[in-house]
Every structure is written in C-alpha cells, then in structure tokens.
Amino acid sequence: MSSPYQIVVGLEVHVQLLTQSKLFCGCSTKFGASPNSQVCPVCLGMPGVLPVMNRKAFDLSLRAALALNLNIASFTKWDRKNYYYPDLPKNFQISQYDLPFSYEGFLEINAASDPKKEYKPKRIGIIRAHLEEDAGKNMHDESGKGGDSKVDLNRTGTPLLEIVSKPELSSPEEAKAYLDEIRLMLREIGVSDCEMQEGSLRCDANVNIHIQHEGELAATPLVEVKNLNSFGSVAKSIAYEAERQYAEFQKDPKNYRIGNFSKTTAGWNDAKGVTVVQRHKEEAADYRYFPEPDLVPVVVSKEEIEAARAAMGELPSQQRKRLQESPFSLSAYDAGVLSAKGRRMVSYYEEVAKEIGDGKQVMNRLSDLVMGTLNERKEEIDQFPITAPKFTDFMKATAKVNQQDRRDVFKHMLENQSDAATAMTALGIKSAADFDEGALRQAVKDAIAANPAALEDFKKGKTAAANRIKGHVMKTQKGAPNDVVQKLLDEELLKA
C-alpha cells in the first residue's frame, strides 16, 4: 500500500548546554531556582554592561558539532537578532547568522518502520548548528482574572545550541527516531541533558508534503509547527499536518507547485490534537541581523577541535557498529537496543559478555531480566545492586537452569541483595554442576513410569503430553538444566 503523498520534515532542535554558567556572564544555569535569583546586570541587559563569551559553552558545542559530523568553521562571529519581547531584556538575542561555527553534517537514525523489531540505518543531513543565548520565561496569569504577567529571567543567557536538519525526515516515526538519537547522543557525550519537560530540549518541525498529481510533482506550503512539548507530540503533529495539508491540497490541486508558497507558523494544541495557525510569512518579523559589535569573532584552532573530539568519546553510532562485530556479534537490532540504553549499560554488558563469551545470550538475559527491572524500579544501571561481576556469576550458575527458576534466582538476589549461590541454596535450586546425568536419567524413567496415561497419549501422537512428564521430573529435580532434561526425556520416550 502506498500513501498518496510523501511527507517532508525538517527539524530545528534547541538544546541547553550543560555548563555551570551562562553564555555571556557568570550566572548559574541551574534549573528550578526561585524566579530572578540567577541574574546579574549582564543577563538583565542593564545599561553599559557587556557580554563575555563562556569558552566552556563554546567547547561543548564544538563537541556536539563533531558528534553530528559537522564541519567546523575556522572563523565564526556573533550576530544580533533584534526583536522586542519581555523575556529578552536587551530586546536582541546574541546568536549566529551567516557564519555559524559549524555546517554540513549528518546524524544516523533508525528508520525501520517498526524500530522495536529491526534496525535500518538512515543518514539525516544537518544543515548547521550554531550557538546562541536563551531567553527568559514569560508567565501569564492563567486564572482568567486578567492578573499581571510576570517575567522570570533565570533562563536568560543560558547557552543554547540550535541544530537544523535538512528536510530529509519522511515520516512521524523518523522524526521521533531523529530526536531519540539526538537526545541519546548529546546525553552520552555530556553536552545536554535534553529534558523536554524542563525545556532543555525544544523542537520545531517544518512540515509539508509532496504529491504526484497528474504526472507532476506538487508540494504544499511549508508549515512550521511550534509548542511541541514531547517527542510524541512532534510525531502526532507531523501526522496531523500531513493529513490536513493533503485535505487542503485536494480542494484545489491545480494551485500547488513546489516553492510557490510562503511559510506559515502554527502552534500544536496537544489537548485537541490540532495545529493552530499563528502567523503567515507576510507578518513574519524582520530580525535586522547584524554583527554583534560587543564581541570579537571566534577563531577555532586544530588543537581545540582535537581536544573536543577527544572529550566526545564513543558515539552511539560507533558503539552500535562495534557491538555487531566480534566478540559480541550482536544483531543490528540488539546493538541498537543496547546502545539506546546508554554508555553505562553498554559497559555493564561488555563486562559480562567478555566473561561469558556468548554475547547474544548475555544480551538476551540483560533484556529479559535487567532492563525491565531497571524500568520498573526507575533505577540507573550504575545504582543497580546486581553488579556486572554478580550478574556474570549468576549467568554461570544458572546456565543450565530453566527460565522460571532463573527468574526466581534473579528476583531473590535482587530482593535480598544476595549473590547467585546464596539465592539458589535458599530456593533449593541446584546449579548445573550439581546434577549428574545418571541420576537425572533415572528420574526421567521414574516419571515415565509414574504417568502411564501421558505415555499412552504420547504414543497416540499427542506430543504435548511429554510436557506433563517433564513437569513431573522438574518437581523432583529443581534447577535441573532444561535442555539436558529434554534430551533425556526424548531418548527415554523413544525407548519406552
């Protein structure tokens, strides 16, 4: 089935950098402080004060740009973007206009139609990333009684990295995958915590659709969707806009040509699930950009680029590639799942996998036992009581134990902060090494003898009847290795 149109999406992502202090003054950037407690004459835009660039912020954005495979400009400057707004005390924002510090890169995302099942890499082009200062927050009286609006300037001047993608995302799912990957990567390399709830990651989506109509390619006018407050709403708003634009197109298909229309800005209403037009291009602000005369251009040396690259560490994309190679040999999908859990989970995995040898099996156990538990307990892997060495012991001890018993042992370890051996003793589960094959074979024989009805059924061709006999064996032989019991049972049933 093919859609009657092709969705074309570009994302503009803003992330706050993890610096201690603001971009042009020494104020703290900590989130959640009482209003207007983290301000100074510089970020308040008081008369006569001047900005001074925070080199740390610049270094962090260099790191992010390198991770996004962007070229670094050897010379970059600052510009003023002029507009009036109460949360912007100078009434201009220091940003970068025509000479951003980085340009032309890409990000690899998982573009599989069902990213929960497979991994299909796709490169999304990045046009540029530039550094700018954040604005404050306007807080309006929402009681409806017409109370005063207030302004909190704590956020004013926080370093903000704007990452502009090419319009190369072809579905709501790809847009979400792009955001997932950006967030994972920027967290991993320590650039931003990317918390959409706290506003440290914000996203606007530029959406339109291309339609093959009577042998010609038509395009709907671009809509920039704002007020997106979660990755889910990004995806939903794109799907909504595409449908809305297609319905609009169908009313008068002759009128649509590529590049023929101006851009509209719309806001996403999450409660109603609709976009609401905010302004048309004719009403768009003229920002009167010009070079910021209070700052000097920034020259970036090769050494600084190399230092930023060194600080970057392994990127998720590099990690995924490595995990698919020996000794781990994970599938692309598993590598994606593991990498998405972050660097600390990957190193936990690596520590266990190197001991156990079977990377695939370790990954199965991790996803079966550890990952789910972490989610339930809302814990991070480095606080997890079952450390990598403990988990390695656990895997060795329960190698031949059936799934249910293995889960019980894991649960016991977790609840009692114990190790695998203690848990198994407590639960009466023998480890693989404790069973000898002769005794087990005898137990299988006894079970067959004790269940003549099941044997009868089995012989009539009801193979499932064998499970009743096996259940009988396991009752007396707790912890017996499942595969060994199965093998012995198969052999004895043939003889019986």
Add this chain to the structure above:
Amino acid sequence: MSLIEKTAGELIELQSSGDATAEAIADSFLASIRVQDPKVQAFLHVDEAAVREQARAVDVKRKTGQKLGALAGVPVAIKDVLCTKGVPTTCSSKMLQNFVPPYDAHVIEKLKAADAVLIGKTNMDEFAMGSSTENSAYFTTRNPWDLERIPGGSSGGSAAAVAACFAPVSLGTDTGGSIRQPASLCGIVGMKPTYGRVSRYGLIAFASSLDQVGPFTHDMYDQALMMEVIAGHDGRDSTSVDRSVPAYTKSLDIPIKPLTIGVAKEYFGGGLDSEVEASIRTALKEYEKLGATVKEVSLPHSKYAIAVYYLVATAEASSNLARYDGMHYGHRAKGKLDLISMYSRTRAEGFGQEVQRRIMLGTYALSSGYKDAYYLKALKVRRLIKNDFDQAFSECDVILGPTAPTAAFKIGEKSSDPLAMYLSDIFTISCNLAGIAGISIPCGFTKTGLPIGLQIQAPPFEEEKMLRVAKMFENATDWHTKRAKVG
C-alpha cells in the same frame, strides 16, 4: 593663580608638598561650581557631602602614610554616560531619569583606585547623540568662553566643566568626535584613544564599535596622567585589547625626531572657517620651526565618512537602545496598556527627538530590503576609510588638521537643522570609523575670542607618540595656559 585654575599635575604636587589638602582643593572647586555652574550648567549631579568625604579620605590616607594613587585628591568630572555605583546615571535622558547603576564603569573603578575625587556627573547630548549638548533632556550647557554659545557635544558638560575650572580634568566619550569637538570649542585638550585602548565596561552604549572613553584636561601632562590610569585591558570588555600601557608621563617631554606630519588636503575644503584654517596653518608652521617635515597625504574616502557614520552608528544605536522599553527599569508610560502600546508610549515619552530620529534611521538601515544598500555598503566603505589611514600613516607619523570646521556656534543656530549639525563632526568622524587615536589641542582664538582646536591623529595604539607630538606644540606655545572668564 587660584587652585581651580591649576592642572591635575600641579594639584598633586601641592598636596605632596603640603601646600594644599585634598579637602581644600575639593572645596575650591565646589565653590566654583556653586557660583558659576548656574550660568554654565555643566553638571547634572553634584553631591557636595560625598565629594568632601572622598577628599577627606585621601587626606587621611596621606596623613597615615598609606600609599596614594596616581590621581590622589584630584577632582574629576564624569560624563553622565558612565555608570557610577549608587549615583544617578541618566545619559541626559528622561528614559534613565531615575536610574542608579549597581555597578561602576571600568574607568570609574580605575579612578577610585587611583584616589581621584569624583566631583559630579556632567550634562551631555541625550545618549551621546549630538554635537552641542542641546539634545540633553534637562538643559543646554553653555560655553564658558561665551555663554550664548554651545560648548560642543556630546560631552559638552565634561568639556565645559574643565574649561570653566569646575574640575581640573574630566572624562568624556567619543563616538564621532564627542570629546575632540567640545575640547576644541572649549579651548582645552581632549583625546579619543584607540578603539580597544580603554574598557567600555559601564559606558552606556551609543554605537558599540565606535564608542571610546577619553580624558579632558588643560594640558598634555594631565592627558598622559589620566591615560596611565584609565587605559588597559579589562576582561569584561571583549573588545578591549590586551596590550601593556606605556608610561606616558615619563616619555612625554621627549620630542619625536625626525617627525613627518601628514596634512590631508581633504580637511581644507569648503565649510572650513577661514579663521580656523589660519590657526591650523600657523600651527603647522610652528611644527616646521620645531624641525618637522610637513607632507600632504590623501584620505580620498573621507568625503563618505559622515554618510557611513550615520548608517553604522545609528544601526548599532537602534539595537543598543532597544532595551529601554519600560519593561525592566527606567521610564515606563503610565496606565494599563497592552504590550505594544506600553513599548511605544514609553519610548515616545522617554526619548528626545534626535534619539528617536537616529533609532528610526538605524532601524531602516538594517531592515530587510535596505540592509545591503545601506548598512552593509557602509561597512565596506568603512573598511576603505580605514585603508586610507593605513596608507597615509605609511608616509607620515601623525596627521594634523582642524578638529571642527568652525569655532563654537550660537545656541539654537543649528538645532533645527540636523544635517548642518552633523557636519560639525566632519573632521572627527573618520577617526572613530578607522578605530585610530585622535586628540584636539588648543591652538588659538578667533577675533571674537572663541577657542580653536588642532587635531592630531595617530595610528592605532600610538597614543604615546601622539602625546609627544602634541607636547612639542604645547612647549612652544601658551594656549594651554588660557582660562575662560565665565561672564
């Protein structure tokens, strides 16, 4: 000679020799202000008690044998564009009528550290926009040599304060001639240092890429002294340059030999008053007598300087002054207004005519559809003007010429004709556009007794050479000893 007619250098000596105390000096100047300033109107703000307190603190330091700064006990008047902690700083605008900065400008910190006595804040054209001080929202400062005439601007109050002996020295700011032109019109010395030589931190911006702080003094020694105190790198101003500050006072009396003086033919065209021209020609002859070679140089793009200036400076101003919107501090229009009305009424009420005119001009120059033709083209021509100076300085040490085309004009004479007013900065503006150093020194009087100024311009960071060249002239003449008799 009374205390108030003395230079800073002389006042420092009188204190070290025990012939005067800082308090006595402060009292003399305060008395002079009390009697004469109602006529001159140089000051917006003088806190006599605070002045005496500062002076007494210097005397105590001296008595107790503590180390004293380079300007100990010297009263300094401050242009009201420089932020002074806890002291009103209005920029002569209604917009900042009640603004009291919680911080000192870098130069103010430097003056305080040098034990100077800050005597008061001086009047100016609103937000430093003007050439006569008539654009002050409060009152027009008078020229101490003729109270019917303007003192020049925009630092008119600071120039008049020194010329009227209300303070031996003062600070002004120069964006297109705002120190040199009033110095010329008031018969004193005024310097615009190289862009980046003095920190702009705490200087309320008019045009950030052009603004620079500089001193007004009676003579060259005081210039050297003031520059030793205020010049130097400041981490809070990214455009301030990290270069060591020469000991200007030490080398001041060493003449420059050989000395090649460049004279730009473009500075002697139409519009230059014949009496001013005659004084400049006489000064050039004086230099020749002192052994200098006078050589004609060319600054072919200087004819575009005013046009370029009124695009670049207004563009930056339109953005710099955007913050005065009534939202966070300063004047705010009364009444319950929606956001846009609050902004526009606040700005209509708070800004004077000339400031509004320049904001509109600058906004226009940066607007989409006009930016290429105006602002960006102006930047290109600015580069050509700078290249002219580089070329000229490859052939000479300094460039000499008139500071202003005429002596002080009458109050009201040009206030209704902005273009005529803009032309009074025709010789000073390109110095700011090129970012070089310039100084105006007294070189004569008109027949009616109005001072005339000689401008010396030097390559970037060659203030030391510029001061020494100026000192050669000062040593050979006595113009710097003349004091105005406030009528």
